[in-house]
Amino acid sequence: MSTLKIMLPDNSCRELQAGATVYDLAASIGAGLAKAAMAGKVNGQLVDLSSQLMDGDCVEIITEKSAEALEIIRHSTSHLMAQAVKELFPQAKVTIGPAIETGFYYDFDVEKPFTPEDLERIEIKMTELAAADQKIVRKEMSSADAVSMFEKMAEPYKTELINDLGVEQVSVYSQGNFADLCRGPHLPSTSRIKAFKLLSIAGAYWRGDEKNRMLQRIYGTAFVDKKELEAYLHRLDEAKRRDHRKLGRELDLFSFSDEVGAGFPIWHPKGAMLRTVLEDFERKEHLKRDYDIVVGPQILKSELWQRSGHYDNYSENMYFTEVDEQSYGIKPMNCLSHMMIYKSQLRSYRDLPLRYFELGTVHRHERAGVLHGLMRVRCFTQDDAHILCTPEQLDAEIKNVISFVNDVMGIFGFEYEMELSTRPEKSIGSDEDWDQATNALLAALKDTGRPFEVNEGDGAFYGPKIDIKLRDCLDRRWQCATIQCDFTLPERFDLTYVASDGERRRPVMVHRVILGSIERFIGVLIEHYAGSFPLWISPVQAVILTVTDNQIPFAKEVYRNLKSAGVRVQSDFRNEKLSFKIREAQLQKTPYMLVIGDKEVEQGTVTPRYRDGKNLQPMKPGEFVDFVSIECREFK
The missing domain is CATH 3.40.50.800 (Anticodon-binding domain)
Structure with missing residues (x-):
């Protein structure tokens, strides 16, 4: 029988018999590793322990100590929950159940909404199923066979998903009498699921479309062991105690009203004072760094939004109105007004860089299902600035903004992380401009000496960006500061400056915010300080x-x-x-x-x-x- 040569992470090579699986590899290394193994990573791709290996594969054994472990545990736990629901509520229709950053969820189509008592029953059933040590088995089958199988099981959502995939083969995972459409990977057995908790129930539309049927979503979480689970549940309780929506009411800072509309916060005197203190701080810090304060209008002609590309790429998030039979867009961003200021007169290279700063209120249409207190609203104010500079000045300007962010986060006592978000599928501009902008941001990030991650495809439609996420006292990440590099809008609006050789050249635009949405930042502050603000920003000292x-x-x-x-x-x-x-x-x-x-x-x-x-x-x-x-x- 032929043998396979398998490469390990330490560059050593191991020989196995043809047909060997990831589990066989783990067992060949040692009994302890075989017992601890939960999945494998073959040539960078996560797979089940039962996956067969090919000659020359590079393989890493995934254990509970691996970075990928939690996602696998949580995904398998979501299947365990769906199995428990099907056993307790046979008429329930299963839909999707992914792992998410804090745990997992699964959406069900049921006649009656789940109750807290139902969650307790489901959790007990999950414990029974986990203890039963049911093997989790992956099976590849044709899409036609999978559709036939799920039709017999009366699972219409699964057949819809398979038909929409448009592929010849799909993978199905089964455990006991339960089967689910899934890419995997999963744990080898339900007995490997040892620490989980069902947390809450919510409504969710099928595929996030409000025109579709409302489903019941059960959220839960899972960890490697009960110690980690208990620590997380403690943090969760602390987060509830610090919830900015609760404290906002108790401290009389802000409110929301159904009569006003979802996503539109109303600031009470104390909350408005807190905003004022923050905004005054922002103005002083920007003036110290040679920014010019500007103010733009709330609505601009739709022609401008068409020229900028927002109309084609962002209109679903905008509000439009009509004035004197002319279409106007309520601004979701402040950049167009700032470009009009730049364009109002002839600019020389000696004038650059120009830094326009505005505490600009913007409106964005967010779906009702994603609104969340101050963290996700439809009307908010940004500490928005646009820097117009020469290509030669770009690197220094980006570094200055990163330094600005560092100073401000230090004042509030926040640690932060940085990500480089690259070109999305839906974008405007040439490949050359995108490469130049991305390389400029990448160079600035490397020069900071701080670690950063690359978030592929998550840039703005007009340029790549650096996203800066602060960490609060509960170690949660919040998106606040952003630095976006843009060669495209100056081109579309024909922005120029007279260079030292007398030629007209195109400036580069940097879009940036430091705190980001003032509303979101206040929400983060409320939760970070549990409402006990430092004296300097406290609305009542x-x-x-x-x-x-x-x-x-x-x-x-x-x-x-x-x-x-x-x-x-x-x-x-x-x-x-x-x-x-x-x-x-x-x-x-x-x-x-x-x-x-x-x-x-x-x-x-x-x-x-x-x-x-x-x-x-x-x-x-x-x-x-x-x-x-x-x-x-x-x-x-």
């Missing part, structure tokens, strides 16, 4: 609390002095117990409570009490103003 009515005249004078000095202060002069007023201020997460009793009136002081209960020494109101000023200057 101090609240004055009187012990009795006798102190009100002096307290009012203190209030006026602090207010005029720029301290964001409130007062609570109600005839309530001091302990009650302190408790309320703590629930509102106000940084400082300024207690005024008879002693303070007599000495002309206030006694600051921090929200964690620690008292500072009594001080004059002016001293407290100085204290706040120093803390704010140091971004504390």
Whole structure:
């Protein structure tokens, strides 16, 4: 019998009999590896342990320590859940059930919505099925045979998927009496699924189309072991406690109204003050870095959006209106106004780079199903800037923006990660321009010395971009800053400058945001700080609390002095117990409570009490103003 030569990750070679599988390879290396193996990676492709090897294959054995392990475990757990649902609810129709970043989900077509009690029953059944050690078997079959099989099983969604694939062969995985259409790979047995939890139920339209039937989606998660699962569930509980939607209501920052419309936040006084502080900070930081502040209109003629390419590539996310029988688009981005400013006069190379900054409010039509508090809205403000420069200046400008991001993230205490997103299928511009733009971003990323990932095909339709994702206290990633390099729009709008040789040349445009959506960033801040904002951005920095009515005249004078000095202060002069007023201020997460009793009136002081209960020494109101000023200057 012929033998196979198999290459391992350490470049060593192993010989196996023809017909050997990934599992056979693991067993040949050692019994421990065979026991730990859950899948394989053959020539960079994830496969099942049962996959046969070919001569010359490069193979890596996937174990629970591998980066790919969780995805395989979670995908197999989604199948286990679907099997449990089918056993408990035989009339349920299965649709799709992928692994996702935080776990998995599966969508079911059922007559009645699932209940929390149903989740408990499903989870118990999953535990039984996992303990039964059912083998998970992959079978290749013709699409015609697969359609016939799923028709007999009365699974119309599976037959629809197969027909839409338009391929001759598909793979089907089975365990016990359950079978599912799937590419895989999967674990070799249900007994390898050891730590899982069903989390929630939601509605979801088939294929995300609101015209289709509403399905029931069950979310869950799975981990290698119960210790990791418990740690995740603890983080999940903490995330619920920090949920910005919950805290936004409790702290009276913002609200949403069905009468106004989904995805349109309404900012209350405290929330509006928080926004104002952030926006003032942004303006100062941009002015320090030689940006010019500009303001553009909310609506622009549709002709402009057609010329820019937005109409063909982004119109499904835009709102349109008609004025004087002329079509207008409500801006989803700020770039066109900024190009009009550039184009308003002749530019010289000596003028460049020009950096236009706008806190611009934009509107984007997001599907109702993806809206999520402040994190995903239809109306939001971006700290948007567009840099117009010569090709020779491009590298320095990109590095300056990355440095800007680094400074700002440091002020808020965020770590961050960077990704290079390359050309998507739907795009405009020449290959040469895309290559030049991508190489410029790549060079700037390499020069930072920081690790980064390449996200193929996820760039904007007009250019590649650097996406910067911050990490919050729960180690979650949030998309905020973006740097996009664009050779295309300057071409479409005929932007030029006079070069040193007197020739007209084309500038390069860099689109960039630092915080990104102000709404999303505030949502992230609320959850990161659990509503206990640092003093410098807190919408209310101090609240004055009187012990009795006798102190009100002096307290009012203190209030006026602090207010005029720029301290964001409130007062609570109600005839309530001091302990009650302190408790309320703590629930509102106000940084400082300024207690005024008879002693303070007599000495002309206030006694600051921090929200964690620690008292500072009594001080004059002016001293407290100085204290706040120093803390704010140091971004504390």
